[in-house]
Amino acid sequence: MGHLAGKKINLTKNQSLVMEVLSDSTSPVSAYSILEKLRDKGFRAPLQVYRALDKLVASGMAHRIESVNAFVACNRSDDDSDSMVGFIICIDCGHVKEISDNSIELGLDKIAEKESFTVKKQTLEMHGLCHNCETQNKSI
Structure with a gap:
C-alpha cells in the first residue's frame, strides 16, 4: 500500500521493493x-528500477532530488500533500529533510505572476550544513 497516510496505491512487487529501499535509507539513493x-x-x-x-x-x-540525481521516500502527511515540497540537503553527511511551507x-x-510567467515545475533545494555537521565543523 501507499506510503502517505490515506493514499491507497496498489504497488507492483518491483515498486514495493524499490519503495522499501527508499524508506530504509537515511540519504538520497541513486x-x-x-x-x-x-x-x-x-x-x-x-x-x-526507473519504471x-x-x-x-x-x-x-x-x-527526485534534482541536484544529486537521486531519490527519497516522501514523508509528508495527507494534510500538506497539496503544498509545494522542498528539501534541505547537508553537503557533509548527505542527510535530506523534506520541507513544506505554503508561504514559500x-x-x-x-x-x-509579477513577471507574467507560467510555472510548469517548481523545485526547491537548499544545500548547506545540518546542525550536527555544523557543530562538528566548529569543534575541529
Missing part, C-alpha cells in the same frame, strides 16, 4: 544504488 541493493531480489536492469521510480514519484510516494509557494507564485 537508481543504480537501488539496482545494486535489489540484485539478489531479481533486479537485472536499470529500466526495472518503479517513475510510478512512485508520479504517485507522490517518492521524490505563495511567494514564488507572486514572483511568477
Whole structure:
C-alpha cells in the first residue's frame, strides 16, 4: 500500500521493493544504488528500477532530488500533500529533510505572476550544513 497516510496505491512487487529501499535509507539513493541493493531480489536492469521510480514519484510516494540525481521516500502527511515540497540537503553527511511551507509557494507564485510567467515545475533545494555537521565543523 501507499506510503502517505490515506493514499491507497496498489504497488507492483518491483515498486514495493524499490519503495522499501527508499524508506530504509537515511540519504538520497541513486537508481543504480537501488539496482545494486535489489540484485539478489531479481533486479537485472536499470529500466526495472526507473519504471518503479517513475510510478512512485508520479504517485507522490517518492521524490527526485534534482541536484544529486537521486531519490527519497516522501514523508509528508495527507494534510500538506497539496503544498509545494522542498528539501534541505547537508553537503557533509548527505542527510535530506523534506520541507513544506505554503508561504514559500505563495511567494514564488507572486514572483511568477509579477513577471507574467507560467510555472510548469517548481523545485526547491537548499544545500548547506545540518546542525550536527555544523557543530562538528566548529569543534575541529
